[in-house]
Amino acid sequence: MSGQGREGAVALVTGGGSGIGRAASQRLAADGAAVVVADLNGDSAARTVALIEAAGGRALAVVANIAAEADNIHMFDEAERTFGGVDMAFLNAGTLQPYIPLNEVSVELFDRIISVNLRGTFLGVQQALTRLRPGGACVVTASAAGLIGFAEAAAYATSKHGLIGLVKSSAAAFAARSLRINAICPGMVLTPMNGLEGSEAIEDPDKLDYPDYRGGLSAQQVAEVAIFLMSRRAAGLNGQAQLVDAALLSSFPPLAG
Structure with a gap:
């Protein structure tokens, strides 16, 4: 793999039918990776694939419920059957x-x-550990709520705290197989899952606006960090949880307007 470490590579993205997953899928494909877009919503996954193919990229849609072990196995099977292997798992x-x-x-x-959030991702991490090709990388989407308490979303925060523990606990096993695993911890992101609307247009990553936490981050602003962590440029990072929140949690009280 050359350049950003994605030309000729194969990436698997779960939740790739919208939001951060769609942005990451499109950007990975633009950089030359073949992308397996896995999502519970088959129509959404197919839409992401259509966007990638319209831009000249290669992609495959797979319907998968990550809470099911069989579906986690299936999406890796499809990636190997169609593209020959997997180098990156988001x-x-x-x-x-x-x-x-x-x-x-x-x-x-x-x-x-x-x-879904903890057990389902654990199943995906197990598959990534044994099926990523040497030199590959896995990134897990945790949350800023995995680093602090969330009084009105205790179950969600608990699941995301667990994901950070999973990533840290998996780092040695991944390193033993010449692999890496890291987590991203987004703050407020303008995605449909959060009930917010943001632009789905994919921009030149070198021209993205400086984010303002008060308005929320774009899906691409978060996806770019995950993409970096899966690249060879992040070869020194393993077992880390990277906060991506435009300084929302950097001071208390939160930054004033």
Whole structure:
């Protein structure tokens, strides 16, 4: 692999049908990678693939529920069958919970959030460990809520704290196989999952605006950090959790307007 370390490479992106996952898929393809776009919503995954192909890239849509072990195996199988292997895994899929007090979080809701965000990503990490080609890298989407408490989203914050622990605990095993694993911890991002609308246009990464946490980050601004962590330029980073929040958590009280 040359340049950014993506020309001729194969990338697997979960949650690739929208938001950060779509932005990452498009950018990876623009850099020359073949991209497997995995998403629970098949139509959304197909739309991302159509955008990539319209720009001259190569991509494959795969319907996958990351909470199911069989689906995690299937998406790696499809990547290997179609493109010959996997070099980068961006395990980005996840789900939110309603903003409610702790005493209103039901056991069923807690179990659902943990099943998708923590257990589901754990299953993907296991596959990445054994199936990424040497020199490859895995990035997991955690959250700023994985670094602090979140009073009105306790189940979500718990799942994201767990993901950071998973990444740190997996680093040695990945290193033993000449691989790396890191996490990104986004703050507020303008994506449909957050109920916010942001531009889905992919811009020249060298011309992205300086982000303002008060307005939220674009999906691409976050995706660019994940892409860097999967590149050879980040070869010295393993087992880290990178906050991507435009300084939202850098001071208390939060930065004044």
